[in-house]
Amino acid sequence: MKKIFAATMLALFSVFANAQTRFEQAKKNASEQNELILLNFSGSDWCIPCIKLHKNIIETDAFKKLSTDHILEYVNADFPRSKKNQPSAEIKKENAVLADRYNPKGLFPYTILLNSEGKVLKTWEGLPSQEALAFSNEIRSFYQKK
Template sequence: MKKLVFVCIFALVSILTNAQETSLEWHTDVKKAVQLSQKENKPLFLFFTGSDWCGWCIRLQKEVFFQPEFVTWAKENVILVELDFPRRKALAPEVQQTNNQLMQLFGVRGYPTVWFVKATEKEGKINFEKLGSTGYVAGGPAAWLTGANQIIKK
């Protein structure tokens, strides 16, 4: 019985440790993300998504964003920002307004769209330098990250 309890506890600790290593922080507050981007000298990764209805967005997350290779890469290279346009859940009005403004600024016409940008804040205004954009790319994390690295290494 003691061995069974020990094995169960060990398995639970392993699962929790693995979950912590594979989790990412997706920001929804753009101003805070910009500050973090400047502090860590990393570009912003703006993910325009329809989280609860867009099949390609869900597929991109499942095939790439939820994979360990992407998690490791993202932690080292970018500050993640989710700009969501859901249909079945409500966003806070200020988040919705910011998301809409950024969608217009970046000319997003479909989902998923990912923009890589460098952001600077001057006199309370945020300026974005566009590095490049992408969307769904077949081939899993390796194919997707190859394109992403080409964009951020410019």
Template sequence: MKPFLIALLLMCWSPLAPAAESQLPWLTSLPEAKAKAKISGKMIFLDFTGSDWCAVCILLNKQVFQTPEFAAYARENLELVEVDFPHDKEQTESQKKANDALQDKYRIEYYPTLVVLNSNGRKLGTLNYNGEGPQAFIERIQKLAPRKKKR
């Protein structure tokens, strides 16, 4: 009986390991992301989402954001900001106002919309989600990245 319980425990535990590895530090404040980006030199990645009701947003999260490939890329290259417009999740009034202001500033018309900024906060471009996998999505972000100056 003991070997069976150990095997059952291992089967239940193993799917959780990749999810834990791909957990990313999503911020909810653009000013905080800008401060971090000034130090790190990373791009700022804004995810305008309806995390608990938007089917495409949920798909993007599952098929791209929760993958080890995206996690590895994001840790090296992006300061992540979730700008969420949930139906059922609680948010403070100040968070709602900040999110509304960002939505107005970047003229967001639908979800998900991804806005990429340079490390100084200047807009580099806007992306949507076309159902691609993590590698193709990363390549689209990389096309927006500022060119490194050659010495």
């Protein structure tokens, strides 16, 4: 019985030890697919510019095409205030780690274009002034330069 319990615990531990965060998975995918990563810090239920960014850029066909064309991996580090919108504990922890590393000033929205190794290529503080197509084309130009 002890051996079965030990084997079960070892199997569970190895699954959790090898679990990747969304950002680590994005880096892996970006490396394999030769893509860039867009990391966006948002407050989805309280930050008006964040809500506009998602509605007017992130949710558009022009932006979504960046993913389907294998140009971009998108990661959203969301910090909602409402209890009903809270992410899982694992996502909260990952978002906090990402904020410590990439957004120590706590800016919202804050959007960062990274290469597959996590090196910062460009940042946008606040709501980008471009339309969705211009924003997407700027990302495409970074992709073509690499």
